[in-house]
Amino acid sequence: MSVQEIQGAPLYPPAITPPDAPQKPIxxxxxxxxxxxxxxxxxxxxxxxxxxxxxxxIKMAWICDPPTIEDILVDKQGRFxxxxxxxxxxGPVLGEGVLIAEGNSWRWQRRAIAxxxxxxxxxxxxxxxxxxxLEQVERWRSAESGIVQRVDKGMVDLTFAIIARTMLSGGEPxxxxxxxxxxxxxxxxxxxxxxxxxxxxxxxxxxxxMWRSRLAAKRVRNAxxxxxxxxxxxSELTDDLLGRxxxxxxxxTGQTMTDVQIVDNLVTLLAAxxxxxxxxxxxxxxxxxxxxxxxxxxRVEVLSVAGRDPIEAxxxxxxxxxxxxxxxxxxxxxxxxxxxRTPTEPVTLFGxxxxxxxxxxxxxxxxxxxxxLWDDPERFDPDRFLPEQERDRPRAQYMPFGAGARICIGxxxxxxxxxxxxxxxxxxxxxxxxxxxxxxxxxxxxxxxxDGMPLKVHML
Ligand code: HEM
Numbered sequence: 001m002s003v004q005e006i007q008g009a010p011l012y013p014p015a016i017t018p019p020d021a022p023q024k025p026i027x028x029x030x031x032x033x034x035x036x037x038x039x040x041x042x043x044x045x046x047x048x049x050x051x052x053x054x055x056x057x058i059k060m061a062w063i064c065d066p067p068t069i070e071d072i073l074v075d076k077q078g079r080f081x082x083x084x085x086x087x088x089x090x091g092p093v094l095g096e097g098v099l100i101a102e103g104n105s106w107r108w109q110r111r112a113i114a115x116x117x118x119x120x121x122x123x124x125x126x127x128x129x130x131x132x133x134l135e136q137v138e139r140w141r142s143a144e145s146g147i148v149q150r151v152d153k154g155m156v157d158l159t160f161a162i163i164a165r166t167m168l169s170g171g172e173p174x175x176x177x178x179x180x181x182x183x184x185x186x187x188x189x190x191x192x193x194x195x196x197x198x199x200x201x202x203x204x205x206x207x208x209x210m211w212r213s214r215l216a217a218k219r220v221r222n223a224x225x226x227x228x229x230x231x232x233x234x235s236e237l238t239d240d241l242l243g244r245x246x247x248x249x250x251x252x253t254g255q256t257m258t259d260v261q262i263v264d265n266l267v268t269l270l271a272a273x274x275x276x277x278x279x280x281x282x283x284x285x286x287x288x289x290x291x292x293x294x295x296x297x298x299r300v301e302v303l304s305v306a307g308r309d310p311i312e313a314x315x316x317x318x319x320x321x322x323x324x325x326x327x328x329x330x331x332x333x334x335x336x337x338x339x340x341r342t343p344t345e346p347v348t349l350f351g352x353x354x355x356x357x358x359x360x361x362x363x364x365x366x367x368x369x370x371x372x373l374w375d376d377p378e379r380f381d382p383d384r385f386l387p388e389q390e391r392d393r394p395r396a397q398y399m400p401f402g403a404g405a406r407i408c409i410g411x412x413x414x415x416x417x418x419x420x421x422x423x424x425x426x427x428x429x430x431x432x433x434x435x436x437x438x439x440x441x442x443x444x445x446x447x448x449x450x451d452g453m454p455l456k457v458h459m460l
Contacts, residue, residue, distance in 0.1 A: 016440060018042045022052040025199075029054075032195045035450075036443040037337060037365060044366040045377075049350045055199060060359035061349065064367045066394035068349060072341055072360060073396065073404035082406075083342040083359055088203070089193040090445070093186050093217040095264030098409065099272060108255060110409065112248040113265060116241055117409055122416050123313035125166045129417050130311045132161040133424035137459075140429060145459040151431070152282040152453040155421075156180070159274040159281070162417060167241035167269060168227060179223050183271055186216035187445045198359070224263050224270070232259070242266060269410070276335040277414045279446045280400075281421060282453045283333035284326055287380050289433035289455050294382060298322050299426040308427055311420045319419050322426075324382035326418050330400035332380060335446045337365040339402050364399060365447070373397055432456035 022041045023031060031038045040062065043050050048065035063069060072080050087100045094100055098109040115121070136158045140149060164176040189209035196207065231242055245265060249256045257265065288295040301321045306312075339362045347354050354360060369377040374384075383389070401408035408414070425431075432455060439449030 018045060022050070023054070025055050029195055029199065032198070033191045035440070036191065036194065037441060037447075040363055040366055044363055045369055046371050048370070048372055051352055057200060058198065058359070059354065060198075060361055061352065061354065062361050062363050062366065063349070064363065064370045064373070065350075066373070066396040069362050069367075069396035069399070069403070070394070072362070073339070073402065073406070077404045077406075079345060079347060080341040080343055080360070083340050083357075085194065085197045085340055085359075088197045089190050092214060093183070093220055094268045094271065095221070095260065097261070097264030097268035099268045106406075108250040108253065109257075109261065109265060110405075111250050111252065112255075112257065113245070113269075113409060115251075116244050116248065117413055119412055122413050125162075125413070126311070126313040126316070126416065126420055128165045129162050129420040130424055132158050132165065133421045134310065134428075135161070136421075137424065137428040140457050141459050146432075146456055148434075148454045149457045150452050151285050151455050151457070152278070152449060155278040155281040155285075156184075156274065158421060159278040159417070163270055163273040165240075167266065167273075175223055175227065179220050179270065180274075182216040182219040182223075183275075186213050186220065187271075187275065189213040189216070190445055220267060221263060224267050225259070228259055228262050228266065241269065272408075273410055273413065275446045276410075277417055279335040279448055280326070280330055280333070280414070281418060282449065283335075283447075284329040284418070284422060285425075285431050285455060286433070286439065286449070286453055287329050287332065288325065289431040291380055292432075294321075294325060294380075295426070295431065298325055298422070299430070302423045302426050306423065306427070311423045313416075315423070316416055316419050319423055321382070322419050322422055323415075324385040326415070326422065327385040327398075327400075328380060328382040331368045331384070331398060332378075333441060333447055334364040334368055334400045336400070336402070337443050337447050338363050339399075362399075365443075368398065368400075428460055430458045430460060432458065 016035070016038055018038070019027075019031070019041050021043075022028075023039060028039055041050070041052075044062045044064065048063070049068070050062045051059065052062065053059050063072070081102055082100070091100060096105060098106060098113055101109055136154055139154070143149070160176070160180045164179075168176065189212060192207035192209050193213070196203075196205065227242070228246075231238070231246065242262075245257065245262055247256075288298065298321050301319060305318045306315045341360045341362075342358060343354050343356055343360070345356065349360075367373070371377060396403055401411040401414075434454070434456065437454065439451065439453060441447050442450040
């Protein structure tokens, strides 16, 4: 099948139907707990701006207008801050780390961590990325070729192994397993907290997931505390991310982190650093399985750049097709589906006034599929990311990593990691869709396929 035919094909509407109009409180609550994506009405996929009040006391806007997004996140970012949602929902496990902190506390933590994520440093993590990807290939090779594998699970194991090795070299594997397991228990149970926060319900009000999610948060933090304490007790500091975090200081003031701040940031980087990339890879494998010609084009490129050798840092920038495929995959399935802010002073947008506390939501999912912005938005077409196409696009029309001062600190790490992994997998395996299964995208902090991602994996 030619690329032309694939591009013309009506590809991949996701297995969800948006409501015709914004929902009333009870429906909104019920739907939100089931899957927050399903509360986004049709108009949010068609219009640039939509106001909604799920209850009389709550005002929220869904914003898909690139210039307004740019104002909020970049040009006038000082007039907006993160709303309380992330802090309340993720705070029990992430504490006051860089993802959640505001003001000076955020600024200095960001300055201290940013140097750990520089392009030069990321190159040093590539061997660990490539090695972990090869181990995943071997796990698949030890099973029968061509059988159905849960690639979503494989991707979580793989990205967690990478972040654990790059951050916690020499840690106990059982400890890392427990952190991964309990982290997932926490993340899977966030929807009640999310809806309680959006509806301004008090923290003490119990909900069905409360006790298990608190327990999971406690277990994760206790395990990470133990690792930090052990590492502090060592005279030599290892040169992994934790070692660098222990030495990290604010370049302006020289301030270093307390143990609690180290734990907050270590948990943040462990969590943010594997879930998101695992989900992005899972959706990319799904799309490649549904578009075999793109899968083959990407494989031919990888083999011409690196043959069957382990992927090295210098290969990565030559993977142009893979880069476009991965970007298009994150357009259709952004791992983080919404970025939210609240104004710090009254602000007028599209003639509507918003007060501090009102919720300004940038639903990345709808922005990336908005009919007012994209031609044929449901079509999988990596060529949307050819350099000339990217150049002509408003900056805030495509933002899987957010934008502005709080743009994802791990963006370069994730882009490198994803390409190293995809290249390694394509060198050794091909992925086949069964022709029937259309996964439901489910938002649980990150965007996962509700019933997993079974694909046939053929070893090459
Ligand atoms: C495909 C993978 C990833 C995606 C799609 C992604 C997405 C995002 C987005 C959208 C934000 C901005 C949130 C906001 O403005 O409210 C963010 C922030 C953040 N991400 Fe990522 N992320 C990814 C991978 C990573 C990795 C690998 C790490 C760490 C190793 C990481 C660490 C962080 C941190 C610490 C923040 C908070 C930054 C701040 O507030 O200053 N992320 N990410």
